[in-house]
Amino acid sequence: MSDASTGSTTGGAGSASEEGVRLQKVLANRGVASRRVAEQMIVEGRVRVNGLVVTELGRRIHPETDLVDVDGTAIQLDESKRYVILNKPTGVVSSMSDDRGRPDLRRYTKDWDERLYNVGRLDADTSGLLVLTNDGDLAHVLAHPSFGVTKVYIAKVEGQVLPQTIQRLLKGVELEDGRIAADKARLLDASRGESLVELTLHSGKNRIVRRMMAEVGHPVVELVRRQFGPLHLGTLPVGKARELTTVERGALLTLSRRDGDAPVE
Incomplete structure (x- = not known):
């Protein structure tokens, strides 16, 4: 009997055949688990190929084209894809070249052979988390506003921000290009005339945080992006870049596959 819940092998991309690589070998090679533990994961029904649960140890896949996840978390199989997180300093433009001669992102990509590109932008006077990758599909999901990927910013602003100002940010403010509301907002600190x-x-x-805060009477003094989707800046020093961890890559690819066909209205 053939059933999708038990890993049907009747045709389609990634179907079992003498071609491809055994699934447990692929999982082991990608550092998910040892071969024996990977086999146990498959038997327990924790592994999916192209959205279908696989429980047969003889299953072969094509790492270049098939999509695999374990316990709902995507596994990176395409080793040609690179994912880098940068803590962008102020004064650097979010571009691989600048026709005005300003400092750009090329200096932070020298350690990788692949041609990396920035996902979205941060203003030159804004610091913080920027993703660099050569994965165009993932970059589209992360950067396009219709997919609703959240970003978390910390803004140092002029003046004492009051609770009613926070509520106004949550309810929404009218800007020249329409009404915008924060998904979340909270006051972290207030002292010496700044908050x-x-x-x-x-x-x-463009420049949405600066425009929102100016609209409520608290111009931004400094701005840093601390989070982008599932990625956190953590303790990464300003001006430093590093590759994503296995866990971070999994979270990012899971987000991309989940949201890639379902844009937010």
């Missing part, structure tokens, strides 16, 4: 505000947004509009 620290944390804003979570899924909007991709």
